[in-house]
Amino acid sequence: MSVTIPAPRSQRIDPKYKRGPKSRGSFEMLAWLFMRLSGVALIVLIFGHLISNLIVGDGINAISFGFVAGKWADPIWQFWDLAMLWLAMLHGTNGVRTIINDYAEKHSTRAWLKGILYVATIFIVVLGTLVIFTFDPCVAGSTLPQC
């Protein structure tokens, strides 16, 4: 007796789950990997940030313009904050992109929400990067002794 076994259908995606016209190659897999790699790095970066700003010394009470100037006089903290800014923003943006894809079912709604997200991300990343690299300890209002 012969039995006919249907061909595997694992490649078939029910059209109701198709939300974009085109395939994106390996982009989604790289995004998945990035979430995990940046997550591990962010644990170190964020825990170090919280310990140095909120736990040691006088914690939150010590934070002021002079405190920031002191930290960014050290290139290690500049690099630390830059890495944290970029990784947290890309990780958070990719996470919110996933959430928009999950809940916004209309194509135009999804496109709008992601457009707003990407504009906000670019603005914040560029602004934060400029602030770290162009920091001026003698900016208006500064009372640091060297000014």
Add this chain to the structure above:
Amino acid sequence: MSKTSSGTLYRGHEGMWSWVGHRVTGVVIFLYLLVHVLDTALVRVDANAYNAVISTYQTPWMALGETGLVAAILFHAFNGLRLILVDFWKQGTKYQRQMLWGVMILWVVVFAGFAIRHLSLAFGGH
């Protein structure tokens, strides 16, 4: 949403709630990060303006908010490590439930330490 909710291993159990928690904390942290980069950008504009904004972060009410934010970060961080182990460690899926307990215990311990330190600083003690 599907109405056939009974009889699944996932829905309504720890796995689902840890996913909800991970998602909500992720969004909350992201929104705070947007604001936090903007307030820090004031160091490039005027030292007094920056100090004025930071002094609001030093009030007791804001300190409670910061404590809540750190609670969210700690859960997201520890549960994120659990997710990574579920994906990359051979035994990960088998022990995901036990690892969630590990996440909760670690979270309570580290959060308690942080909250005591931060709130006693912000409320004027030592």
